Amino acid sequence: MGVRCVAIRACGGGKIDPGVPRMAVHACGAAAAVVALLSAAIALQWSPLHAVLQRALSLHTAHATKDMENLFQLVRNIVPALTSSKKHKGQDGRIGIVGGCQEYTGAPYFAGISALKVGADLTHVFCAREAAPVIKSYSPELIVHPVLDSSNAVEEVEKWLPRLHALVVGPGLGRDDLLLNNVRGILESTKARDIPVVIDADGLWLVAQQPALIHGYHKAILTPNHVEFSRLWEAVLSSPMDSNDLRGSTLKLSQALGNITVVQKGEQDLISNGQQVLVCNQEGSSRRCGGQGDLLSGSLGVMVHWALRAGPEKTNGSSPLLVAAWGACTLTRECNRQAFQKYGRSTTTTDMITEVGTAFSRLFTT
Numbered sequence: 444m445g446v447r448c449v450a451i452r453a454c455g456g457g458k459i460d461p462g463v464p465r466m467a468v469h470a471c472g473a474a475a476a477v478v479a480l481l482s483a484a485i486a487l488q489w490s491p492l493h494a495v496l497q498r499a500l501s502l503h504t505a506h507a508t509k510d511m512e513n514l515f516q517l518v519r520n521i522v523p524a525l526t527s528s529k530k531h532k533g534q535d536g537r538i539g540i541v542g543g544c545q546e547y548t549g550a551p552y553f554a555g556i557s558a559l560k561v562g563a564d565l566t567h568v569f570c571a572r573e574a575a576p577v578i579k580s581y582s583p584e585l586i587v588h589p590v591l592d593s594s595n596a597v598e599e600v601e602k603w604l605p606r607l608h609a610l611v612v613g614p615g616l617g618r619d620d621l622l623l624n625n626v627r628g629i630l631e632s633t634k635a636r637d638i639p640v641v642i643d644a645d646g647l648w649l650v651a652q653q654p655a656l657i658h659g660y661h662k663a664i665l666t667p668n669h670v671e672f673s674r675l676w677e678a679v680l681s682s683p684m685d686s687n688d689l690r691g692s693t694l695k696l697s698q699a700l701g702n703i704t705v706v707q708k709g710e711q712d713l714i715s716n717g718q719q720v721l722v723c724n725q726e727g728s729s730r731r732c733g734g735q736g737d738l739l740s741g742s743l744g745v746m747v748h749w750a751l752r753a754g755p756e757k758t759n760g761s762s763p764l765l766v767a768a769w770g771a772c773t774l775t776r777e778c779n780r781q782a783f784q785k786y787g788r789s790t791t792t793t794d795m796i797t798e799v800g801t802a803f804s805r806l807f808t809t
């Protein structure tokens with residue numbers, strides 16, 4: 444806005460004319476714009492308006508900084524301490540990942556290993572038969588169940604559900620009808636047991652086909668990327684999306700889905716439960732390799748368990764799901780930043796996962 448006013452001044456007028464076309468403004472020339480920028484800066488520096496703006500901006504910055512500090516503290520509050528000798532295996536998280544098919548084996552691996560690296564004790568991957576040996580070969584850390592395309596898939600997963608603290612549904616699931624139908628049954632069972640669920644990737648495809656499946660389930664978090672968000676919007680809202688108001692859109696989508704938590708990933712991650720919107724703009728990088736969303740959904744699976752277990756005193760009355768989502772977004776972006784510093788253009792999601800430990804300590808360990 445400031446630059447635009449300045450450029451209009453350079454055209455000879457002292458008044459701001461909102462009707463001046465941008466092209467006309469640009470035609471004034473770069474040199475004039477530079478002179479104008481300098482003179483406007485000097486003029487503003489001396490005006491009382493400058494003082495008011497300065498104060499408003501610093502107040503805004505102070506509030507934003509304070510909010511940010513608070514959010515970091517809330518995430519720290521939910522992280523389980525590693526000081527007790529009375530811990531048993533599984534206590535800090537038994538997380539299920541539902542995904543993995545013939546085409547996609549990397550995504551469920553990324554989600555599962557990220558959950559472990561963040562601090563879960565056990566990760567179970569429920570995938571299609573063909574994907575299982577491949578996923579197992581990536582890592583001995585994951586427990587892999589080749590059940591998702593079997594005729595009794597829902598029963599097979601139900602056997603494990605009572606032992607799981609959270610489910611991440613969708614990474615590398617694909618869009619095969621048989622698999623999607625089984626996942627529908629698994630989601631119904633998960634809701635009936637009140638288990639928190641993170642829905643990502645092709646799990647969101649399923650939700651876009653059948654929003655009622657998740658509508659109003661308060662332990663659900665959806666993590667759409669840009670395209671997945673638009674798809675969900677079209678499925679549940681009749682009005683066109685305002686792409687200039689992404690915060691408002693995230694809030695509205697959450698409301699339309701019965702106030703479930705929505706994380707719209709992008710240049711900034713926008714997180715809403717239909718009542719408030721949190722923004723995560725932790726520095727990342729411009730490297731947009733595939734799999735970063737899987738790192739996010741796997742991390743979120745653990746953090747949502749921690750946040751719900753910690754209870755509202757630890758999150759200071761804020762929604763535990765919002766706190767968990769903000770924590771997982773911040774962590775993912777920090778992993779991206781750290782990996783990019785080391786590997787630049789060749790950064791891949793595997794490099795980001797290597798950074799989870801140091802990124803987590805840097806952000807959330809006091």
Ligand SMILES: NC(=O)C1=CN([C@@H]2O[C@H](COP(=O)(O)OP(=O)(O)OC[C@H]3O[C@@H](n4cnc5c(N)ncnc54)[C@H](O)[C@@H]3O)[C@@H](O)[C@H]2O)[C@@H](O)CC1
Nearest residue numbers: 547548549550614615616617644645668669670733734737
């Ligand atoms: N190594 C693997 O196995 C991976 C598998 N993946 C899986 O691949 C399947 C399809 O996932 P997709 O994310 O491709 O979903 P879609 O098939 O819905 O495609 C989304 C498309 O949108 C594009 N896109 C994303 N963000 C955008 C933005 N801000 N602006 C414009 N375009 C944008 C992407 O390039 C992609 O082509 C899922 O099952 C997913 O989990 C991915 O997670 C990536 C890694």
Ligand SMILES: Nc1ncnc2c1ncn2[C@@H]1O[C@H](COP(=O)(O)OP(=O)(O)OP(=O)(O)O)[C@@H](O)[C@H]1O
Nearest residue numbers: 668708709710712727733734735736737739775776
């Ligand atoms: N333009 C951007 N600038 C900075 N960070 C971004 C940008 N777009 C996405 N991210 C970050 O990358 C992470 C994954 O988001 P992305 O949109 O790539 O998910 P995705 O498409 O589902 O990924 P995946 O390839 O795993 O399916 C999020 O933490 C998000 O904050």
Ligand SMILES: [Mg+2]
Nearest residue numbers: 644668736737
């Ligand atoms: Mg994705």
